Amino acid sequence: MIIAMTETTPQLFLSAPPHQGSKGERMAYKKTDGQGPSFIWCGGLRSDMEGGKAVHLHHWAAAQGYGYVRFDYYGHGESSGDFERGHIGRWSEDITAVIDELTQGDVILVGSSMGGWASLLAALARPDRVKALLLIAPAPDFTQKLMWPKFSEDIRRQIEQEGVYYEPSPYGEPLPISKTLINESAKYLILDAPINFTGPVRILQGMKDEPVPWRHALKIVDTLKSEDVTATFVKDGDHSLSRPQDLQRLETTANELAGLIGNHTAA
Numbered sequence: 001m002i003i004a005m006t007e008t009t010p011q012l013f014l015s016a017p018p019h020q021g022s023k024g025e026r027m028a029y030k031k032t033d034g035q036g037p038s039f040i041w042c043g044g045l046r047s048d049m050e051g052g053k054a055v056h057l058h059h060w061a062a063a064q065g066y067g068y069v070r071f072d073y074y075g076h077g078e079s080s081g082d083f084e085r086g087h088i089g090r091w092s093e094d095i096t097a098v099i100d101e102l103t104q105g106d107v108i109l110v111g112s113s114m115g116g117w118a119s120l121l122a123a124l125a126r127p128d129r130v131k132a133l134l135l136i137a138p139a140p141d142f143t144q145k146l147m148w149p150k151f152s153e154d155i156r157r158q159i160e161q162e163g164v165y166y167e168p169s170p171y172g173e174p175l176p177i178s179k180t181l182i183n184e185s186a187k188y189l190i191l192d193a194p195i196n197f198t199g200p201v202r203i204l205q206g207m208k209d210e211p212v213p214w215r216h217a218l219k220i221v222d223t224l225k226s227e228d229v230t231a232t233f234v235k236d237g238d239h240s241l242s243r244p245q246d247l248q249r250l251e252t253t254a255n256e257l258a259g260l261i262g263n264h265t266a267a
Contacts, residue, residue: 014071017097027094028078029071029102032058036262037106037131038067039254042095042122044113044139046175048077052242053112053136053250060251066258069102073118084164084176087184088114088143092121099126106261110254112136113212113239116220120190123197132257133201136250137239138220139212141192143185146212147177191223200228200260202253204246206237 013026030049039061041054049055049070061068073091075083095118099107107129111119116138123130139146148156151165159165159179166174201224205217217231232253237246 014097014101017093025074025080027071027074027097029069029098030058031069031102032062032067034061034065034067036066037108037258038069038103039108039110039258040095040098040103041068041070042109042111042115042119043070043073043076044115046076046083046169047112048072050077053240053247056247057110057250057254060254064255064258067103069098071098084178085180086178087181087188088117088121089184089188092118092125092188095119095122096125099129103129105129106131108132108134108254108257108261110134110136111138113139114142116140117142117188117190120195120197121188123199124190124195127197130197130199131261132199133197134250134253134257135201135203135220136241137205137209137212138203138217140220141189142212143182144189145191146216148182191219193223195220195224197224198226200257201226201230202257203229203231204234204241204249204253205231206234206239206241208235208237209239211239 012029014029015026041057043049043051043054049072054070058068058070072079073094075081075086109119109123109130116135117140119133120140123133155165159177159182163179165177167177169175203217203220205214207214214233221229221231234241
């Protein structure tokens with residue numbers, strides 16, 4: 001039975017996978033059951049499951065009868081944990097925990113920005129479950145290929161010596177860039193070798209995206225082994241891609257992938 005998702009959906013928690021000895025952490029999530037492939041929203045760095053695109057797509061999926069899960073990574077939103085101890089490996093493990101414990105059957109991962117990197121890692125970890133990827137301004141390897149090169153020597157020294165740098169953000173409070181984020185994430189770089197994912201991939205990328213330049217998406221296209229990869233470049237789109245026309249494009253792309261993966265007929 002499909003239950004329509006509303007803003008009053010109760011907060012639920014999943015035991016987070018232990019990582020480097022940590023125990024007792026909890027992952028917050030909201031879920032709607034459905035038929036056909038399930039969508040899992042994988043948000044960006046410091047974002048949470050109440051973001052506009054995550055909620056919009058949840059309403060859409062529930063209306064269509066698709067399963068959908070949105071959640072908060074370790075150290076994000078309503079989940080427990082210290083954000084400054086997080087890194088891409090840990091957050092990709094959160095995705096695999098959601099796949100294993102909250103879904104059944106085929107899964108489509110929707111990865112936004114940093115979530116694009118985490119989604120790719122989770123897809124490689126669960127090749128039998130993840131059948132397609134929808135990536136929005138995906139940022140694989142961003143810590144080493146996008147973030148670290150732009151930092152001044154003073155900022156790099158601060159991270160190495162003090163353990164954290166608070167980067168001003170146009171989206172709210174300064175973003176803590178920790179030594180753990182930089183050093184641990186370096187163990188999970190994926191753009192320097194073929195990405196062994198062969199399912200359909202759809203990339204939505206704004207050409208006015210400053211945090212993740214649009215040419216970064218071309219590297220992903222080149223590196224993926226899949227022959228079914230389409231990148232849509234939105235000339236006037238920014239990093240967020242949250243305007244009404246962007247959300248419509250997101251819905252259309254999600255519906256296309258669901259049609260490719262399963263025989264589910266949308267309501």
